Amino acid sequence: MANTTFSDQIPAVHGGGIGGGGGGFFDVPQGYLDMLAFQDYGGVSIFDLLQQPTPPASLVVEQHVAVPPPVAAVERGETVNTPTTQNSSSVSCSSNEGGANNVDQENHRRSDVVEDDQEHHDDGDDDEDDQEKSTTNKQLKPKKKNPKKPREPRFAFLTKTDIDHLDDGYRWRKYGQKAVKNSPYPRSYHRCTSVACGVKKRVERSSDDPSIVITTYEGTHTHPYPMTPRGIGILPETRSYGGFSTGDHGGGVNSVSSYLFTQPYYQNLQPQLPTYFHNQNTPSSSSLSFNTTNATTHLSSYSHLQERRFCPSPSSTLVTDHGLLEDLVPFQIRKDDPKEQN
DNA sequence: CGGGTTTGACCGGCGC
DNA sequence: GCGCCGGTCAAACCCG
Secondary structure: OHHHHHHHHOOOOOOOOOOOOOOOOOOOOOOOOOOOOOOOOOOOOHHHHHHOOOOOOOOOOOOOEEOOOOHHHHHOOOOOOOOOOOOEEOOOOOOOOOHHHHHHHHHHHHHHHHHHHHHHOOOOOOHHHHHHHHHHOOOOOOOOOOOOOOOOOEEEEEEEOOOOOOOOOOOEEEEEEEEOOOOOOEEEEEEEOOOOOOOEEEEEEOOOOOOEEEEEEEOOOOOOOOOOHHHHHHOOOOOOOOOOOOOOOOOHHHHOOOOOOOHHHHHHHOOOOOOOOOOOOOOOOOOOOOOOOOOOOOOOOHHHHHHHHHOOOHHHHHHHHHHHHHHHOOHHHHHHOHHHHO
């Protein structure tokens, strides 16, 4: 139905739900965890969308699904309006807008990862760039190896929380912060601290609804799990993404906010949460799943998510996802999914 | 001392 | 061409 209008005008964004009081994008009840997963290939980003007073016509809620309340909120004892029908939230994503493009991006990322790695360990390794840097005294930055970088797939998650930095189990190093135009809240830039892992993360608050934190991931982790002993230590045996490790320095106990992918907590909180699964309308579509009905989470990490869910082969996606869908998604919801209808 | 944050400057893309 | 703006760098600083 209307769900199919996504890819036409806003190729990168699918669904989403900002409940936010009065005039959020979608009719997500206030107080719920609102999450949006999307992918941005350089088109419209969620940040762009958030600037708009009203949602684009093509940006529609595809599904309202049950998503557990932010762990952080629960931990803080916040009142999360958990209706009998579970939290209503929108979670969806698109994976590929074009296979070729994706290949490009992947190729680019490969080199980019190396570049990042070198950057992190330069001051001696990257002779060329280093010399150039030192001689020019920062007047000339290292040449970009790829003049035109295609953007890495991005996945953004909107979370209603007071905590600025939601911990996801990975260790991040903040490398920058910028004021965002038309927003009183700054945007912080983070990199995965793992060697050779070029995954980036941006964190900012929605200017429309300050209670919403927008976390945008870019890239794919090159390591399977959080590398930090802290993270490992608290990782549940399921491949849950996160836990309560404090990836960020300063996050500390306050960032008990593994709002995402903390499957065990979800299970504890809402053991019967339905799972949302959505196939996008592109051939190589992908899905974002919240499987709380068994010990396996498909969001063990977004890197896994990307590898296993967001970037599968078209056929495998359909097959696999459908299978999971059958297990996890209420029939009514699936019925509404255009993908399933096609 | 190592690792992370802060923050001002720089760079490049893009729109006008 | 110019200016704006997002993204990044890197020195200084902070903290355990």
